Amino acid sequence: MAAAVPMLALSPTMTEGTIAAWKYNEGDEIKRGAVLCEVETDKAVMDYEAGAQGTLLKIVAPAGTSVKVGDLIAVIGSKGEDISSILAQATASAAPAGSGPVPPVQALKTELLQSPTPQMSTPPSSTPNNSGTQTPIPQSQAPQEQQPFNGSPSVLGGPSPGKPAPVLQSGVAPSSPLARKLAQQAGLDLRMLQGSGPGGRIVKRDVSRYLESISSRSSKALGAETNKSQSGAYTVSTSEDTIVPVTRLRQTIARRLGESMREAPHFYLRMAIDMEHLINLRNAYNQARKDGFTVSFNAIFMKLAAMAIAKHPQVNSTWMGDHIQIHSRIDVALAVALEEGLVAPVVRDCAHKGIEEIERELRDLISRAKEGNLKPEDYEGATFTISNLGAWGVEEFTAIINPPGSAILALGAIKKEAVVHSNAQGEDSLVIRPMMRATLSSDHRTIDGAVAAAFMKDLAAIWEDPAKALF
Amino acid sequence: MAIMTYREALNRALDEEMARDPSVFLMGEEVAEYDGAYKVSKGLLAKYGPKRVIDTPITELGFTGIGVGAAQVGLRPVIEWMTHNFALLALDQVVNNAAKMRYMSGGRFKMPIVFRGPNGPAEYLAAQHSQSFASYWAHIPGLKVVAPAFPADAYGLLKSAIRDDDPVVVLEAEMLYGTSGEVPDAETLIPIGRANILKTGTDVSLISFSKPVRYCLDAALELEKEGISAEVIDLRSLRPLDMETLYHSVEKTNRAVVVDEAWPVASVGSHIAFIISHDRFDLLDAPVELVSSHDVPMPYNHQLELEVQPGVKKIMSAVKRVLYLE
Numbered sequence: 038m039a040a041a042v043p044m045l046a047l048s049p050t051m052t053e054g055t056i057a058a059w060k061y062n063e064g065d066e067i068k069r070g071a072v073l074c075e076v077e078t079d080k081a082v083m084d085y086e087a088g089a090q091g092t093l094l095k096i097v098a099p100a101g102t103s104v105k106v107g108d109l110i111a112v113i114g115s116k117g118e119d120i121s122s123i124l125a126q127a128t129a130s131a132a133p134a135g136s137g138p139v140p141p142v143q144a145l146k147t148e149l150l151q152s153p154t155p156q157m158s159t160p161p162s163s164t165p166n167n168s169g170t171q172t173p174i175p176q177s178q179a180p181q182e183q184q185p186f187n188g189s190p191s192v193l194g195g196p197s198p199g200k201p202a203p204v205l206q207s208g209v210a211p212s213s214p215l216a217r218k219l220a221q222q223a224g225l226d227l228r229m230l231q232g233s234g235p236g237g238r239i240v241k242r243d244v245s246r247y248l249e250s251i252s253s254r255s256s257k258a259l260g261a262e263t264n265k266s267q268s269g270a271y272t273v274s275t276s277e278d279t280i281v282p283v284t285r286l287r288q289t290i291a292r293r294l295g296e297s298m299r300e301a302p303h304f305y306l307r308m309a310i311d312m313e314h315l316i317n318l319r320n321a322y323n324q325a326r327k328d329g330f331t332v333s334f335n336a337i338f339m340k341l342a343a344m345a346i347a348k349h350p351q352v353n354s355t356w357m358g359d360h361i362q363i364h365s366r367i368d369v370a371l372a373v374a375l376e377e378g379l380v381a382p383v384v385r386d387c388a389h390k391g392i393e394e395i396e397r398e399l400r401d402l403i404s405r406a407k408e409g410n411l412k413p414e415d416y417e418g419a420t421f422t423i424s425n426l427g428a429w430g431v432e433e434f435t436a437i438i439n440p441p442g443s444a445i446l447a448l449g450a451i452k453k454e455a456v457v458h459s460n461a462q463g464e465d466s467l468v469i470r471p472m473m474r475a476t477l478s479s480d481h482r483t484i485d486g487a488v489a490a491a492f493m494k495d496l497a498a499i500w501e502d503p504a505k506a507l508f
Numbered sequence: 509m510a511i512m513t514y515r516e517a518l519n520r521a522l523d524e525e526m527a528r529d530p531s532v533f534l535m536g537e538e539v540a541e542y543d544g545a546y547k548v549s550k551g552l553l554a555k556y557g558p559k560r561v562i563d564t565p566i567t568e569l570g571f572t573g574i575g576v577g578a579a580q581v582g583l584r585p586v587i588e589w590m591t592h593n594f595a596l597l598a599l600d601q602v603v604n605n606a607a608k609m610r611y612m613s614g615g616r617f618k619m620p621i622v623f624r625g626p627n628g629p630a631e632y633l634a635a636q637h638s639q640s641f642a643s644y645w646a647h648i649p650g651l652k653v654v655a656p657a658f659p660a661d662a663y664g665l666l667k668s669a670i671r672d673d674d675p676v677v678v679l680e681a682e683m684l685y686g687t688s689g690e691v692p693d694a695e696t697l698i699p700i701g702r703a704n705i706l707k708t709g710t711d712v713s714l715i716s717f718s719k720p721v722r723y724c725l726d727a728a729l730e731l732e733k734e735g736i737s738a739e740v741i742d743l744r745s746l747r748p749l750d751m752e753t754l755y756h757s758v759e760k761t762n763r764a765v766v767v768d769e770a771w772p773v774a775s776v777g778s779h780i781a782f783i784i785s786h787d788r789f790d791l792l793d794a795p796v797e798l799v800s801s802h803d804v805p806m807p808y809n810h811q812l813e814l815e816v817q818p819g820v821k822k823i824m825s826a827v828k829r830v831l832y833l834e
Contacts, residue, residue, distance in 0.1 A: 213794060214792050215791055215792055215793040218790045240794065241762060242832070
């Protein structure tokens, strides 16, 4: 039986998505859970995992098309199957692009969270009759006129052989009764979930996994309070608490950094670096340029870090379980704070790029990150990462390694300090120097302490005298 | 515990009940001189004589009716149908007389009668002699219906059926007569209306009765190797149904696969699937699956004969569907 593949809400605020790329062609065999296509949401480019299994019979929305949540993007079924009814129905039910107001998702979510008895995020199943046959929505109840939660018939039809799986106009995939019940008990919005059942049906395991991911986060965050609540001092949650829905980005941050911290044995080396020469270098370059283009400290840091890494290839490696992969190319990521969370776009091959080129790429990446337009190839596969909190006046800090890299460099603010200086005659004097604390977090599985120390020694030497990078 | 066959267990139940109560008698085709078409009544004629072990002509409606009349006036007849295929001729006596007499007489007439014989697909018997009529009897208010899958249940349920004051249909299975199992040495009655949990599990409830129960057990063992924990429930009684046991299981597993070797339309299995879907809707993570025989007359070709019936592979596949693994 052929299954309609609808555009799903891949982020809680998404009302439509653009197909970035199809990973399969028509006629290809699709396994359930395979990444069918990439979808550009309002936030980022997301993988769309196939909820059905079979042959990709038809791509309805080619790459580059913008599709409203709930509308058909493809059909999966058995070879040679007649899918004309699915296609006809999709054409009939699809609202003309751009017409009608988008569902007030944000308002609904607020309402859900504040409602004393949370509404199900799926409207009550309102299959119009018991026989399971298809009853098309009358035109007068076309999607653009419908409010998702008003209880009117908002499914395309009950499940019946040969017909597409029901997709709710609100963009929520179908869900099992148990999944709905569990979600309701947990006060969970089903739109946060992606179903792994047939036709994208949200089933128990999807809810359980989501709740587990929440509890592993909150158990750490609430640890202290929970203990107090057991002693009866006060309870953990009050009605004034704000529940913040977890975005896909935040889920990713939680999962990746959690894994990194748990699996990679971190150790930390810190050095104070005299930044005078580097500051002078930057000022000289920026002033010499007549066109107003300037290079940032970060672009210089990335280049000079790459030059130090080139002398210590073990730092540019990945722990693979049964072997260590030493990367030939030095791909440096820079941690960038966005309102929604942290991203770390990557400038590839920093060792062979000039600082100006790095700067230009960095500007493009950061502006696209702020627009939510980063693609996986923009942030995946960093072999080394720099995190710079100097702008906030942070003196020094330690960072969590950004996999698959083995090391991350945490940079504090450049600050004038009194430093004891020894001249050639061995006479000490106090001088005022612009100093920066750099802390390297290393994965001990790939990098031993002495390797990291030798790397930091060279890094500091190059940063204090960038000309050393040439030797 | 003695090991005995399903056939011997039924014979022991008949023997014990006939010895215990002189009003119990056995009647049917070939039950006396020939010791029964399937040898369930072996030795009973010699022991209890021709007044209590009676060979009848090939007249199912007639001797079933005589049994109903005898029960009405105080005897406890056990009517053996050579198979349930032939019992179709006696439907009117069972449905309109045996099942209704107590109700229509305002409780003045009891109906302590047992109808028994092999039911369900066997082998190489083709369309007319290889079919399950469980739903024919389970459909009728006023009847009780049991379908033992093991010798101990066959023994204990037949004894309970003979002592019951209502008409009880016992669905035996031709393919099970020769199977062996432990039966308690001491006299034991299995109450009608109680299911039996053969194997506990956490991931899916496998619900069946009669012969396919054994397929469910085999499937559960195979599934265990794949890390899937199936609970296997033998209904034993089809009317009344032990829904509490089923509810309790589904509350734990959130998934049910019902296995019934009858056709899929209006079957005992489809009814159970409906009740679970209806009464435990909020606890289901997947639609209840029904593994039944195909909706066709039984083919004579042996490969096709096996293909149309439930089997271990079909059950495993249904389990994986409700677990969203397939």
